[in-house]
């Protein structure tokens with residue numbers, strides 16, 4: 121082992137890391153999920169929060185979350201939202217009633233607004249507002265997916281006061297938009313996009329974000345960084361994301377990972393899950 125490698129290993133062993141957003145229930149992980157969790161453990165990644173996306177996927181998601189002791193969210197993603205989402209919302213209410221006492225259920229979501237898929241826009245709004253109400257009632261944070269719809273999302277969030285706030289996952293936007301979310305009690309999830317040299321706007325924003333507002337995530341298996349060796353994204357790129365944020369803030373990776381870890385534990389109340 122080279123000196124640098126052993127130094128890196130020592131630094132990594134002092135960092136506590138979790139992926140605040142990874143779809144590890146995805147079929148793309150079916151062939152080597154055990155090995156992936158093993159590699160995560162070896163590189164100091166303690167766990168991943170698995171967000172819910174649609175009624176058809178919840179049972180497998182819950183099964184994987186249970187098998188690997190992962191915290192999870194339950195929700196309807198805007199891509200999987202029908203024009204009339206009432207039936208899916210009823211199924212979500214039933215699932216939440218069944219799992220509301222489970223300490224591993226840590227959020228509602230992911231839900232949100234995505235203008236790239238605007239054919240179901242009305243359904244997206246109905247599903248989002250219903251899920252924000254559920255988060256209020258159950259006193260849970262929300263995991264939000266927001267693509268090209270920040271002004272619409274901010275207007276809706278201002279009408280709901282969410283006791284536990286939430287996260288704008290895979291955040292891509294300006295510092296002004298980030299500040300609006302922070303004022304409403306939200307954190308910003310920073311993912312693999314920050315590793316792309318062309319993501320200048322995001323880098324400028326992240327460099328100025330208060331460290332108390334930052335979460336790190338991969339959105340695996342999606343959002344693979346451009347020059348990655350594998351087309352499937354995995355939580356194993358978290359250290360690179362931390363290193364890039366450290367570089368932008370001119371701080372150490374240990375400090376950035378400490379903040380991101382603490383922020384996730386506070387937001388999702390993971391104290392009892394992570395020892």
Ligand SMILES: [Zn+2]
Pocket residue numbers: 141143171230339
């Ligand atoms: Zn996602």
